[in-house]
Amino acid sequence: MKYEKTKRYTMNKNIDNNSDGHAGPGGLQLAEFLAEKMAIKSNKKLIDIGFHRGHQTCFLAKEYGVSIVGIDPGGTIGGDDYGIEPLMENARKIGVEDKILGIEVGVPNTLLPNNYFDYAYVTTCLEMIRQYQGFEGYIAALKEIHRIIKGGAILGLAEPMCIDMPIPDCCKKHNFDKCFVTAEVTRKAVSDAGFTIIESGYCEDSGEWWLEHGATSDDPNYQKDIELMVDSGWLSFGYVLARK
Numbered sequence: 001m002k003y004e005k006t007k008r009y010t011m012n013k014n015i016d017n018n019s020d021g022h023a024g025p026g027g028l029q030l031a032e033f034l035a036e037k038m039a040i041k042s043n044k045k046l047i048d049i050g051f052h053r054g055h056q057t058c059f060l061a062k063e064y065g066v067s068i069v070g071i072d073p074g075g076t077i078g079g080d081d082y083g084i085e086p087l088m089e090n091a092r093k094i095g096v097e098d099k100i101l102g103i104e105v106g107v108p109n110t111l112l113p114n115n116y117f118d119y120a121y122v123t124t125c126l127e128m129i130r131q132y133q134g135f136e137g138y139i140a141a142l143k144e145i146h147r148i149i150k151g152g153a154i155l156g157l158a159e160p161m162c163i164d165m166p167i168p169d170c171c172k173k174h175n176f177d178k179c180f181v182t183a184e185v186t187r188k189a190v191s192d193a194g195f196t197i198i199e200s201g202y203c204e205d206s207g208e209w210w211l212e213h214g215a216t217s218d219d220p221n222y223q224k225d226i227e228l229m230v231d232s233g234w235l236s237f238g239y240v241l242a243r244k
Helices: 027-038 053-066 084-094 126-148 169-174 183-192 206-215 220-232
Strands: 047-048 069-071 075-077 079-081 100-103 117-123 149-162 196-202 236-244
Touching: 027 053, 027 117, 027 149, 027 206, 027 236, 047 126, 053 069, 053 084, 053 100, 053 117, 075 183, 079 084, 084 100, 117 126, 126 149, 126 183, 149 183, 169 220, 183 196, 183 236, 206 220, 206 236, 220 236
Parallel strands: 047 069, 047 117, 069 100, 117 149
Antiparallel strands: 075 079, 149 236, 196 236
């Protein structure tokens, strides 16, 4: 993929000047990859789940003309705040504040209306629910997404995933083995939540995204572990495209 839309930005990872390695791999390239898969059209309503600082949210609003409700409980990680304030600050920078509404809430308790959105977009988010709440929590989040989107609406899910092979032992300290699963397992979870699968697989640029993500860390050991997991073939980044 050539990422023609992403190239319009001076920083092709973020809207603002925050390195934001904690938001995960891919950045705006991931947003363009998934948006193209979803065939997002303008003047539709999209729910962005777990928007972090809103880089991808703002990119989608600007480049695809969708109206977006972004939900995220907000907080601080690595000294960087995330949530509604960074989201709206970034929205103002590129002139899309009238197309975005941020709400401080998370799945599965969104309190949003049934059958409302045309698209659901979720990246680098639900795998953390799997780590802390297990598969039951993961499925509950997917079922909530299913509830709030319209019949026929499209779900685009992309998150860190692994290949079906052993993780390097030295890398288990990062708990990646507790929250990352294969594309096949993720596909089944989405199906079990009531969706009809359209497509699933691994992003061809995942290795590059992970290495760039590792390079944002101040911890050289973390960088080396990311390189090892990528080189071993275990660590990747996958996606599932589905319809309600």
